[in-house]
Amino acid sequence: VDTNRLEAFSDGVFAIAITLLVLNLSVSDPTKITHGGLAADLQHKWPSYAAYFVSFLVIGIIWVNHHFVFKLIARVDRPLLFINLMLLMVVSVLPFPTALLASYIRHGPADSHLAAVIYSVTMLGMGLGFAAIWLWVTRTKSGLLHERLNEVAARGAIVRFALGNLVYVATIGLSFVNAVLTLALHFVVAIYYVFDQLPVDRGANTNGEP
Amino acid sequence: VDTNRLEAFSDGVFAIAITLLVLNLSVSDPTKITHGGLAADLQHKWPSYAAYFVSFLVIGIIWVNHHFVFKLIARVDRPLLFINLMLLMVVSVLPFPTALLASYIRHGPADSHLAAVIYSVTMLGMGLGFAAIWLWVTRTKSGLLHERLNEVAARGAIVRFALGNLVYVATIGLSFVNAVLTLALHFVVAIYYVFDQLPVDRGANTNGEP
Amino acid sequence: VDTNRLEAFSDGVFAIAITLLVLNLSVSDPTKITHGGLAADLQHKWPSYAAYFVSFLVIGIIWVNHHFVFKLIARVDRPLLFINLMLLMVVSVLPFPTALLASYIRHGPADSHLAAVIYSVTMLGMGLGFAAIWLWVTRTKSGLLHERLNEVAARGAIVRFALGNLVYVATIGLSFVNAVLTLALHFVVAIYYVFDQLPVDRGANTNGEP
């Protein structure tokens, strides 16, 4: 499998998962809403919108980073294929923990914490999936990377991936304290990644790569 | 990220969002419909069909225009990536306000107006997303556009985008008066865009561009 | 818009619509099925499977024919873009009449006939969409076709499209008599199209076209 088709398939899964998130935004049956009650009903559902927004952002960021990582990869072997498949599984399952957190964020503490833990573990799963891809392709003599790639920059990126996963571990810890704060922290992390740029990217860009 | 992959991902989101709209067309449980009652049941659901039709047309138009805009763009930088992601978020959330408007268009005035406002604000969000893309790529020395692009034509397009957004602001105003008329106005605007052609397009076409 | 991107977008809509059909195959709540009652429950739902099968086949055939038609088209203008969008609307709405027919095929005659009419009209809409594309691109001096195309073969295809639509008109007539027979006839027509090959195809093939 060349990287083009793996990227196309991955993009397809990202695009579908990101769009399926909207199915979590439910419209209440109008026959059960008193006249004039729609505003209150919509306000009551704010966790759905917040979780939608954060998860949408996360999948968008993953799509961007997935592309940056695979721009550095020249060849795909079978293990990489299945590591990537595991990453895609975590991405495409995301609508489930998103709906779970939105539904239980205001339930009793035990349930809201559990939902937040599951959401945070999913995020950690994404981070670990990326780290696994990166470790696999940057291991000595993998032969999967473009030869021009700077090894120092590659090692720097590993540190970044590790730090990112530490943040996700922290969100798991926070989940046991407060589910709303956990979702807020995931939002902050996502915004950070929007503005963050991998150092490796610049190295790659200077290659005048297509 | 080159424009090809950004366009492919965007096309994927457009194609999925436009197809997911059909999930808003529900089939009533046959055990709850008396024999011979299907015709009346289907007629009663006309807002679903109307909202489906308008939203389908809108996403279709956005797809066409998105392509025209990105044909003028040579390079993608990180901010453009995330401005585009925000546009995709508005597009992929559209099935929600579509279902909301279809469900509450005949509810009490407060609720039908609110649903129409949310629908119109979503449309404005799309217009603003496009305007943001256009402002970002046409700002002096962005270096993102094809060099052949006529600057006068580019400025003309900005005026067009601004006018388009004024129309969406007007639909928000109308939403506070009548939800059915608001949906009708969105239909008229969509039909207008079907026949409208951006002046920049012609300039680009004369380049004999593939 | 070049034909490549239009074909890619259309393929996306076809792939999503064909896959969303599975959402019409519902699993009964196990708490409402007595032990040993699953077989009878599944048998009772045969119209869902039959309608799924026919609609899947129809979208598959449309995908194949869409590709054959667009292989003959060299350029896309704005009207063609929106004629194609109308065809995509009919394709992506298909899960709705499919579910409707499956749900009401055994309801009272008035309702089953109405569901069959709506299903047949959707099929006619597809046929007319194809005919509209064909008429638009083969009109004198459209300049949209590959120059090598045989005009006689093109006219022959128009006759074929017209005949195909007559069959769909016939299914509408049959719908007023018997819904099950109508679905069966749609199945027969689909099978016919699986084995049928447009005469134009051969002409195009002899060009050794990629």
Next chain:
Amino acid sequence: VDTNRLEAFSDGVFAIAITLLVLNLSVSDPTKITHGGLAADLQHKWPSYAAYFVSFLVIGIIWVNHHFVFKLIARVDRPLLFINLMLLMVVSVLPFPTALLASYIRHGPADSHLAAVIYSVTMLGMGLGFAAIWLWVTRTKSGLLHERLNEVAARGAIVRFALGNLVYVATIGLSFVNAVLTLALHFVVAIYYVFDQLPVDRGANTNGEP
């Protein structure tokens, strides 16, 4: 239809079917769960997660193998188009037997066995679909394969396909005994295929093929 577009369409269906599986992971209505009851509720739904995991893996493997097979195919004729369409139908229907097995795996023996049979038959359908593709393209003088393909290796692959289908026949047999064991066996088979590599692949790789 060239292989590129057939692969792109197939990839689209694979990507959508694999992502739609998540819709089988339902979130219980929070108003029906007592405080602190979420953990038990989630645990109770383990068959959903297990079936999701196995089906996700299966579609992922099919995607990989589909690509390997079509890398060997140079030309597509109309029968191959429809054999492939039948394979896509089995893939896109998979969310249904997955949901069925997850829902009825703990129901009475008659129902759980029936659900397992349907799940296993679907898997056999995939295996037979692949075998049909392979038989069609490797038949003498099909002219569809790349000329460089080793005939001995091609015959070896046929044996492999046949053995794979025997395993699926065995899962149908096991379905009549125990549904949980059947799902476990499908998991084992999927894991085997993750690590298995078709002998033909290596032959193809030595061609330095793109």
